[in-house]
Amino acid sequence: MRKRIVSGMRPTGKMHLGHLLGALGNWKSLQEEYECFYFVADWHALTSEYGNAGIIRESIHDMVIDWIASGLDYEASTFFIQSEIKEHLELHLIFSMITPLPWLERNPTYKDQLRELAQKDLYTYGFLGYPVLQAADILMYKANGVPVGEDQAPHVELTREIARRFNHMYKPIFPEPATLLAPTSKLLGIDRRKMSKSYDNAIFMSDNDEDVTKKVLQMITDPQRARKKDPGDPKVCNVFSFHEMYTPEEMVKQIDHDCRTAGIGCWDCKNIMAGNLCKALAPVREKREKLAADSTLVDDIIAQGNKKAKEISSQTMVEVKEAVGL
Numbered sequence: 001m002r003k004r005i006v007s008g009m010r011p012t013g014k015m016h017l018g019h020l021l022g023a024l025g026n027w028k029s030l031q032e033e034y035e036c037f038y039f040v041a042d043w044h045a046l047t048s049e050y051g052n053a054g055i056i057r058e059s060i061h062d063m064v065i066d067w068i069a070s071g072l073d074y075e076a077s078t079f080f081i082q083s084e085i086k087e088h089l090e091l092h093l094i095f096s097m098i099t100p101l102p103w104l105e106r107n108p109t110y111k112d113q114l115r116e117l118a119q120k121d122l123y124t125y126g127f128l129g130y131p132v133l134q135a136a137d138i139l140m141y142k143a144n145g146v147p148v149g150e151d152q153a154p155h156v157e158l159t160r161e162i163a164r165r166f167n168h169m170y171k172p173i174f175p176e177p178a179t180l181l182a183p184t185s186k187l188l189g190i191d192r193r194k195m196s197k198s199y200d201n202a203i204f205m206s207d208n209d210e211d212v213t214k215k216v217l218q219m220i221t222d223p224q225r226a227r228k229k230d231p232g233d234p235k236v237c238n239v240f241s242f243h244e245m246y247t248p249e250e251m252v253k254q255i256d257h258d259c260r261t262a263g264i265g266c267w268d269c270k271n272i273m274a275g276n277l278c279k280a281l282a283p284v285r286e287k288r289e290k291l292a293a294d295s296t297l298v299d300d301i302i303a304q305g306n307k308k309a310k311e312i313s314s315q316t317m318v319e320v321k322e323a324v325g326l
């Protein structure tokens with residue numbers, strides 16, 4: 001029996017290259033070794049988008065399309081929608097009874113987000129309980145591992161603590177899942193900050209060649225290189241990191257050399273990269289468009305995934321209630 005992993009993504013808007021190379025790349029690489037459950041975490045999205053729920057509804061279907069377009073295999077893995085499986089709420093509620101408040105208050109991701117998203121009112125009961133819901137998502141399927149980015153590691157740690165507490169207090173029914181960290185991508189947004197929709201610096205999976213090229217031409221390069229005759233340092237240049245990802249190796253070497261000797265200007269360098277990036281994105285976009293045109297296929301995939309998730313979760317809830325004595 002293959003080990004099982006569970007991971008989710010919040011549908012709060014369009015997916016970008018950061019997702020493609022980060023989370024989705026990681027999910028894809030784990031597909032063969034593990035039995036994978038990937039879901040759209042729409043209730044988690046609601047903890048911050050409760051005033052703007054329309055964006056959640058609009059993003060759910062597109063998110064699954066992007067997963068498949070990026071190369072996730074819907075025959076090998078199970079895709080489902082969190083809010084279709086009401087058992088998650090029930091388990092969340094039960095876990096909320098046994099989770100000490102200080103565990104949630106000291107959570108570093110919670111503190112970071114309150115600071116970073118200061119424009120949103122996140123001093124809510126729901127947002128504090130975010131990791132409790134996440135623990136329910138994970139333990140519901142008795143996952144052995146959880147592929148996530150660094151920022152989510154404290155939530156998986158909390159999940160293990162909740163599992164341990166439940167197992168000790170009632171009956172040992174949950175495994176303690178491992179954190180499967182996604183390698184962090186070197187690619188930054190066009191302004192050199194972390195790529196993020198909220199920074200308005202992202203290249204989206206749905207962008208066409210023209211959008212991509214326009215954004216690449218706006219990218220900040222080596223800040224020390226003010227004029228074309230100044231030599232540049234590819235090591236500190238985000239455009240070069242993109243070259244390393246999308247340009248054939250021989251050419252990357254040449255660009256490295258030409259940049260250091262001021263033999264190439266940034267405008268030309270960016271155009272070369274934009275061309276290669278567009279070439280790499282073309283098949284993803286093509287697949288995306290095909291899937292978007294045939295909406296019943298994606299609906300069927302989701303319906304099947306929901307059904308499978310529902311079977312497992314109702315079974316788990318029987319065990320949980322029995323263990324708790326309900």
Ligand code: TRP
Pocket residue numbers: 006007008009010041044133134137138146147148152155
């Ligand atoms: N909190 C995760 C994120 O923002 C999304 C998520 C919700 C999740 N439930 C999960 C990830 C369960 C892994 C497992 O990225």
Ligand code: SF4
Pocket residue numbers: 221222225232233234237238239240259260264265266267269270
């Ligand atoms: Fe960056 Fe290319 Fe300009 Fe060098 S030439 S600084 S690698 S954009």
